Amino acid sequence: MNKGCYLAIDLGATKILSAVFTSKLALMGRVKTLTKASGGTDAVLERVFESAELSMKKAGIKLSDVVAVAIGVPGTVDPRTGNVIIAPNLEWHQYPIKEVLEAKFELPVFVENDGNLATLGIYEVEYSGKCGDLIGIFVGTGIGGGMVFGGNLFRGASSCAGEIGHMVLKTSGPICGCGNRGCFEALASRKAILKQIQERQSKGRKTILREIAGGDITQARSGDLRKAMLGGDKLVEEAVREASEHIGLAVASLVNLLNPAVFVLGGGVIQALADEMLPIIKETAESYSMRGTFRNVRITVSKLGDDAGITGAAALARRNAQLNQ
Amino acid sequence: MNKGCYLAIDLGATKILSAVFTSKLALMGRVKTLTKASGGTDAVLERVFESAELSMKKAGIKLSDVVAVAIGVPGTVDPRTGNVIIAPNLEWHQYPIKEVLEAKFELPVFVENDGNLATLGIYEVEYSGKCGDLIGIFVGTGIGGGMVFGGNLFRGASSCAGEIGHMVLKTSGPICGCGNRGCFEALASRKAILKQIQERQSKGRKTILREIAGGDITQARSGDLRKAMLGGDKLVEEAVREASEHIGLAVASLVNLLNPAVFVLGGGVIQALADEMLPIIKETAESYSMRGTFRNVRITVSKLGDDAGITGAAALARRNAQLNQ
Numbered sequence: 058m059n060k061g062c063y064l065a066i067d068l069g070a071t072k073i074l075s076a077v078f079t080s081k082l083a084l085m086g087r088v089k090t091l092t093k094a095s096g097g098t099d100a101v102l103e104r105v106f107e108s109a110e111l112s113m114k115k116a117g118i119k120l121s122d123v124v125a126v127a128i129g130v131p132g133t134v135d136p137r138t139g140n141v142i143i144a145p146n147l148e149w150h151q152y153p154i155k156e157v158l159e160a161k162f163e164l165p166v167f168v169e170n171d172g173n174l175a176t177l178g179i180y181e182v183e184y185s186g187k188c189g190d191l192i193g194i195f196v197g198t199g200i201g202g203g204m205v206f207g208g209n210l211f212r213g214a215s216s217c218a219g220e221i222g223h224m225v226l227k228t229s230g231p232i233c234g235c236g237n238r239g240c241f242e243a244l245a246s247r248k249a250i251l252k253q254i255q256e257r258q259s260k261g262r263k264t265i266l267r268e269i270a271g272g273d274i275t276q277a278r279s280g281d282l283r284k285a286m287l288g289g290d291k292l293v294e295e296a297v298r299e300a301s302e303h304i305g306l307a308v309a310s311l312v313n314l315l316n317p318a319v320f321v322l323g324g325g326v327i328q329a330l331a332d333e334m335l336p337i338i339k340e341t342a343e344s345y346s347m348r349g350t351f352r353n354v355r356i357t358v359s360k361l362g363d364d365a366g367i368t369g370a371a372a373l374a375r376r377n378a379q380l381n382q
Numbered sequence: 383m384n385k386g387c388y389l390a391i392d393l394g395a396t397k398i399l400s401a402v403f404t405s406k407l408a409l410m411g412r413v414k415t416l417t418k419a420s421g422g423t424d425a426v427l428e429r430v431f432e433s434a435e436l437s438m439k440k441a442g443i444k445l446s447d448v449v450a451v452a453i454g455v456p457g458t459v460d461p462r463t464g465n466v467i468i469a470p471n472l473e474w475h476q477y478p479i480k481e482v483l484e485a486k487f488e489l490p491v492f493v494e495n496d497g498n499l500a501t502l503g504i505y506e507v508e509y510s511g512k513c514g515d516l517i518g519i520f521v522g523t524g525i526g527g528g529m530v531f532g533g534n535l536f537r538g539a540s541s542c543a544g545e546i547g548h549m550v551l552k553t554s555g556p557i558c559g560c561g562n563r564g565c566f567e568a569l570a571s572r573k574a575i576l577k578q579i580q581e582r583q584s585k586g587r588k589t590i591l592r593e594i595a596g597g598d599i600t601q602a603r604s605g606d607l608r609k610a611m612l613g614g615d616k617l618v619e620e621a622v623r624e625a626s627e628h629i630g631l632a633v634a635s636l637v638n639l640l641n642p643a644v645f646v647l648g649g650g651v652i653q654a655l656a657d658e659m660l661p662i663i664k665e666t667a668e669s670y671s672m673r674g675t676f677r678n679v680r681i682t683v684s685k686l687g688d689d690a691g692i693t694g695a696a697a698l699a700r701r702n703a704q705l706n707q
Contacts, residue, residue, distance in 0.1 A: 228627075
């Protein structure tokens with residue numbers, strides 16, 4: 058029964074998710090740990106291994122039941138070598154994660170960008186690979202994404218495609234973490250929303266968000282934004298509406314450019330505020346898209362939530378293990 | 383010698399190019415005519431047929447030497463049915479161009495969007511299909527484009543992909559012909575450049591462009607912009623620089639999103655002003671791209687000029703004729 062499992066790891070800048078999936082991509086066991094990236098690479102890897110062990114225990118399987126491992130990382134990777142090219146939030150440069158994990162597990166290990174993996178997971182499990190071209194947009198601390206075209210992840214010439222958060226949406230807009238101006242991420246991520254709220258509060262606008270977030274607006278979680286809106290906070294409502302409009306604009310841009318069949322939204326901000334944001338996103342996307350192209354586009358929120366990444370890791374492990382057979 | 387030719391037609395809003403190509407895609411004869419779209423569909427088709435005849439005469443071949451015909455149209459098409467879905471500048475809606483041309487020529491006819499065809503032509507002939515993923519950006523009266531991924535035109539779910547001119551680059555930017563705001567086309571096409579110049583002139587800025595263009599700035603050609611710049615016109619220089627920066631931003635956005643191997647620029651504005659614009663485009667693109675992704679990207683100007691469209695039509699005719707054999 059337990060033969061042919063996949064070990065799936067989603068290594069984020071904040072948390073690590075480890076899980077075991079059956080050969081049919083059903084979730085058997087799942088563990089969440091903090092990454093504590095500031096502790097350095099070795100300590101992070103130790104926590105990856107621990108959480109992997111725990112997830113196997115929880116699933117009731119042994120490592121010998123696993124046929125392949127896949128891991129998602131928050132950065133650019135070379136899927137052929139399995140090296141992380143750069144993962145800014147982990148401070149990893151040219152790190153041979155595949156080699157390190159293969160030495161530990163003595164199993165084939167596959168490495169992919171986290172946004173790509175989440176998109177692949179949604180495509181394979183939520184849509185059973187039957188929805189046509191799909192673009193995933195994940196709005197959290199930053200904005201990630203991925204694209205499945207013709208049933209495969211679209212990686213581009215040097216495996217760096219899919220940086221949806223760094224499409225330019227507003228020339229001479231706010232400065233982004235990447236150093237440029239007006240990136241989608243600098244306009245609609247949680248960080249961008251909180252920055253807007255803080256700036257307007259410092260100019261005299263009222264908000265209850267600081268209180269809800271325990272005194273520091275920049276530390277507010279996505280759920281805090283929702284609480285503030287439910288509490289009638291006009292400033293938070295305004296900032297969330299503006300972010301939703303920017304997400305709608307990004308969707309419109311992608312409709313006109315790539316004409317996908319489906320957009321799937323996810324990430325902490327969307328999970329917490331889907332009811333508030335989705336109508337504005339859809340309305341803006343429709344109004345900025347070419348009419349004929351928009352007609353058949355679906356815009357949805359993923360049901361996989363936090364599990365999109367591990368699901369995609371399992372899907373990738375299965376695809377590659379089958380290819381290698 | 384003359385057997386196995388392709389008849390290639392580029393039907394633009396302003397002009398029709400008809401040409402005959404050998405089986406190896408060498409140009410044998412070429413004719414340019416005005417479209418006179420205001421004369422109505424039947425008159426336009428008459429001119430298409432006439433120019434096709436003339437191009438065969440010029441090439442020294444007969445219709446019986448032709449194995450397939452392809453035509454590019456300025457709008458969205460359904461490549462399966464060969465119907466034009468919408469071509470705004472020709473005022474065509476759901477027009478069965480394939481059927482009409484097949485009845486006339488008694489040969490297989492293939493239909494494609496003009497930006498897609500120009501991109502395919504550059505890919506197959508200028509790069510011999512060996513450059514990796516390629517994005518074409520054509521800056522003229524408007525802005526068109528096309529994408530060749532994995533050796534094939536990327537068409538999207540309903541064959542509407544590639545509307546590069548309608549990526550949103552500047553939220554709350556100028557109004558575009560499509561009705562939205564801040565589209566790439568509304569910031570960097572010839573129309574957009576001329577509008578900027580006219581607006582600033584009406585506020586008191588000096589320009590010699592009106593004189594060069596015969597009294598009406600909105601009628602200036604791309605070559606007139608160049609003449610004005612060479613004549614030291616600071617206002618024209620400024621508007622062309624801003625357009626170049628916007629093209630660079632669009633390129634950066636596409637680098638981050640799609641990570642292609644090559645960008646090829648074309649169209650009247652680029653052909654007239656490549657020396658002035660290309661350095662600014664490259665500099666802006668580099669500064670707004672993710673560093674690692676930009677490293678291997680080439681940004682070039684097509685050598686095919688006006689012939690990109692007919693070359694692509696010939697390439698499409700050859701591809702499809704071979705598939706149908």
